[in-house]
Amino acid sequence: MLRLIAHRLVVSVALVFVVSLLAFLLQSAAPGDLARAVLGQNFSVAAHEQLRHQLGLDQPVLTQYGHWLRDALHGDLGTSPVSGLSVAGEIAGRLPVTLSLIGCATVVTAFAGVALGVVSAVHGGRIGRVVDVLSLIGYALPSFWFALTMVTLFAVTVRLLPATGYVALGASPAGWARSLVLPVATLALPGIAVFAKQTRDAMLDALSRDYVTALRAHGVPESSVVLRHALRNAAIPVVTLVGLTFIGLLSGTVFVESVFAMPGLGGLAVQATSLHDIRMIQGVVVVFTVIVVAVNLLVDLAYGWLNPKAGLR
Template sequence: MAAIGGPLRIKRDRSPDCGMEQINVDSDSCRSVEREVGVIRYIGRHLLTLIPMVFIVSTLAFVLVQLVPGDPATYILGETSTPEKIAEINARLGLDRPLAEQYFSWLASAIRGDMGASFITNVPVTQTIGQTIESTLSIAVLATIVMLVMGMFLGMLSAIRGGALDTFLQSISSFFLAVPNFWLAPLLVLVFAIGLHWFPAVGYTPFGVSPTAWATGLVIPVVAVASSYIAQVALHARSSVLDVISRDFVRTLQAAGVPRRRILYKHVLRNAAIPVVTIGGLNFTSMLSGVIVVEVLFNIPGMGSLMVNSVYRHDLPILQATVIYFAIVVMVVNLAVDLLAAWLDPRIRVR
């Protein structure tokens, strides 16, 4: 608004950060736009790094699968295999060509979106993975949510209450850190599936078929995968909450009469969640190995059990594709964790 008796004068200056003329009164908007542009550039750079990383992972996967003992032709023919039949199968599958030619032929097809077909079933790899990825992501995502929510809750409860409850929760967390999921999973089945009949022991029901059966069927696998990671997140959350509570700004808020609940949930929780989110991202990466074990134990048709079966059957296209898919998931999750940490703490500059 112009002052009474004089014209409105707006000073313009050249902002080096925004790269355009800015009006002083719009400096906050300029910084917001600059930050959004920085986030977009950050995402773009990381997405571009996926290309060489996928190339490296695909090369390593191709080299490593060549070291697997045996060959697909022997598995396909079984006891009826003869050198002539094995040579015929190898020629049909293209395994009689030099390794470099096999790799670059596969890579050229993969760039076009064609991952090949299974040596055993002759079903396209993308179709096979599409049929199994739902169960794997269901277990991994639900286990991650349970890990973060329960771990953060128990960590905050332990740090705030203290005393005997703190000692008890730390003891329980230390116990579950030492319990492997391949031991806990059969125990949960024995108690809650066979003994109490609360949940199914094995198998998987797609969400589209029955949401209720999907949820009940995932309870035991998710708990088996997430248990040790909940304990780890709880211990880190406890330390983080204690650190934040001891800072000066919290004491200032308390002296100003801000309600305790508001301090905890608006200020302490957000600041304490930053290292917890980082730990959660790292745990998700290692959690995928637990998902593979649980899928095999519970006979769940997921990508983990698919990868294990492809090793046994020497199904090289399936094995290469699953390794690459897992690598891409890990890289995308790491990017998401970085962006979430920057959102929780505006002091983190994403450039």
């Protein structure tokens, strides 16, 4: 297991480096000029060239990346030339919003999807068909339609939940929970169907194994057979899906944060891209990459716990 973790850490460091370099190169090649965005509409050629020199934009791209990488290794992600704010400070202020949104959506998706999948596999018949229909409906509904419908019902008509905004957990736990209900539901709905299908297939395969028949023959309670034995053996593909869902929701936050006016990293990335703010984009890309790496490492550790043989490979 330690060898597996060490290998993953080495690969992760290389991955962060490669992704940050590609992001820098692609953003530098994209249309737009950071100096023009800072100066606005009316500026002289001399002022434009002077600002480009001050920002280091007249240097080769790889030289610019080298300077950024050197500072980043010392914990300094730089200052946005557009807003004048610290990149690390802006990301630190918005990161809890995105992590709260993605974390809660992943938990809701996993628990609801696994529960539906287990019920569908164990009971089958009419209950299984109902679960399948509900799962497919949830997967087929467009996210934007569901988001607008939820806002109309629960924020405008009933006025039970806020339509926009975010309340920090430290300021008010109840307000934090209420501000997350609608965006989390919007993110979680499509994934529940995927979890339900994956869990049902894995559970049906586990319940058909000989050891389950032997456990039942020895009088082991059905709840123990299903939850302690079959579900644990069916959990490895589900754990993989948890990691993929968490990572996939990173892109989904861009839409959700825009609809519900939440100050997260998705909105910051869109704003920085429109302004050609390379330093802010680099900071967001690095943070997203680190999150992906951390989630993959946790999935590997979960593999080792669920199946000790996985840690020996």
